Amino acid sequence: MDISYIINALGEDRALYFNAVSPPILQTSNFASDTVADMRQKLTQEAEATLYTRGNNPTVTILEKKIAALEGAEHAIAFGSGMGAVSAAVLSQVQAGDHVVSVRKPYTWTNALMRRFLPRFGVEVTMVDGTNPEHFRQALKPNTKVIYLESPNSFTFDLQDIPAIVSMAKAHNLVTIIDNSFATPINQKPLELGVDLVVHSATKYIGGHSDVMGGIVCGSREMINKIFGSEFMVLGAVLSPHDAWLLLRGLRTLPLRMERVAETTRQVVAYLEQHPKVERVHFPFLPSHPQYELAKKQLRNNTGQFSILLKTQEMEQVELFCNTLEHFLMAASWGGHESLIYPIAAAYSPGRLKPKLPFNLVRFYIGLEDAAYLIKDLENAFDKMATG
Numbered sequence: 001m002d003i004s005y006i007i008n009a010l011g012e013d014r015a016l017y018f019n020a021v022s023p024p025i026l027q028t029s030n031f032a033s034d035t036v037a038d039m040r041q042k043l044t045q046e047a048e049a050t051l052y053t054r055g056n057n058p059t060v061t062i063l064e065k066k067i068a069a070l071e072g073a074e075h076a077i078a079f080g081s082g083m084g085a086v087s088a089a090v091l092s093q094v095q096a097g098d099h100v101v102s103v104r105k106p107y108t109w110t111n112a113l114m115r116r117f118l119p120r121f122g123v124e125v126t127m128v129d130g131t132n133p134e135h136f137r138q139a140l141k142p143n144t145k146v147i148y149l150e151s152p153n154s155f156t157f158d159l160q161d162i163p164a165i166v167s168m169a170k171a172h173n174l175v176t177i178i179d180n181s182f183a184t185p186i187n188q189k190p191l192e193l194g195v196d197l198v199v200h201s202a203t204k205y206i207g208g209h210s211d212v213m214g215g216i217v218c219g220s221r222e223m224i225n226k227i228f229g230s231e232f233m234v235l236g237a238v239l240s241p242h243d244a245w246l247l248l249r250g251l252r253t254l255p256l257r258m259e260r261v262a263e264t265t266r267q268v269v270a271y272l273e274q275h276p277k278v279e280r281v282h283f284p285f286l287p288s289h290p291q292y293e294l295a296k297k298q299l300r301n302n303t304g305q306f307s308i309l310l311k312t313q314e315m316e317q318v319e320l321f322c323n324t325l326e327h328f329l330m331a332a333s334w335g336g337h338e339s340l341i342y343p344i345a346a347a348y349s350p351g352r353l354k355p356k357l358p359f360n361l362v363r364f365y366i367g368l369e370d371a372a373y374l375i376k377d378l379e380n381a382f383d384k385m386a387t388g
Contacts, residue, residue: 133161330342339364
């Protein structure tokens with residue numbers, strides 16, 4: 001299916017709403033039925049019916065159809081946040097006594113789900129270094145039900161060999177789930193590689209404007225309807241019609257934004273890789289990266305995230321560098337128009353558990369600014385470090 005058709009036309013029937021170019025926000029909690037038989041039909045097929053916005057809403061449905069098509073999925077379901085999507089996808093596949101194998105160092109709250117939440121309900125989790133598929137095989141147990149991937153993963157952007165892990169999972173009748181937020185459907189198609197469920201934080205690139213939160217799960221119609229009838233309807237982490245409309249707005253420009261972000265990021269990374277104050281750049285599309293060939297194989301293009309290790313062992317120097325930057329906002333998310341940094345140093349504080357990542361690691365996200373504008377800001381911050 002053509003990407004231009006998906007983004008601009010799929011799921012939209014303008015004749016139903018006065019030929020408006022942009023679909024309406026159907027801001028309603030309820031949908032009326034004409035007869036008892038009509039309502040009975042909706043109740044027996046609620047996963048496909050418009051009965052109650054906590055289930056289905058036409059504005060949200062347009063978004064779900066588009067994301068499903070972009071991922072090459074039969075169906076999708078939207079949530080109020082990325083973690084709503086991640087949690088529902090994982091919970092839908094496990095029960096007390098089961099075992100999950102997860103990639104090590106995933107997104108912070110995914111890590112909390114794996115390490116703190118699932119064990120409370122009798123689900124065991126093993127976290128492994130995902131750079132070697134054999135680590136997943138070695139972690140398998142007779143009660144393993146799910147393998148959870150995040151490729152590339154957060155902060156260090158390590159990749160997993162998706163086809164190799166999927167092949168192993170299928171041989172053991174295991175469900176594979178992957179967070180594809182980093183790549184978006186534009187740059188990586190996990191379902192084509194055999195993954196069962198794909199999750200997204202739509203808050204990031206899909207929204208694209210840093211003004212809305214959302215999550216998506218994509219997969220077979222059978223698996224998505226199973227989530228609908230349980231974790232989705234019971235836990236209630238639904239996406240509002242207005243937020244769905246904002247995500248549709250962001251989706252219109254997704255390919256263009258990803259192209260711009262990719263080009264600018266390559267220029268900024270090239271500058272940072274040769275800088276004497278940078279010890280290392282974590283970016284899979286550098287030829288020096290140990291997983292460069294795998295990145296080229298699995299990803300259609302780079303995106304805007306990478307991290308650097310500053311060449312200093314002094315916390316004050318790390319803080320000086322980060323505090324000096326003027327055109328990189330210091331914030332936790334990414335995917336919008338603005339460039340960001342997330343310093344691991346911020347997590348180092350008295351009374352808190354020491355992070356497993358070094359304090360001199362700084363995660364970057366490159367937005368839609370000009371490369372020269374950002375590089376000049378970096379030069380100024382490095383100069384302060386040199387004289388600080």
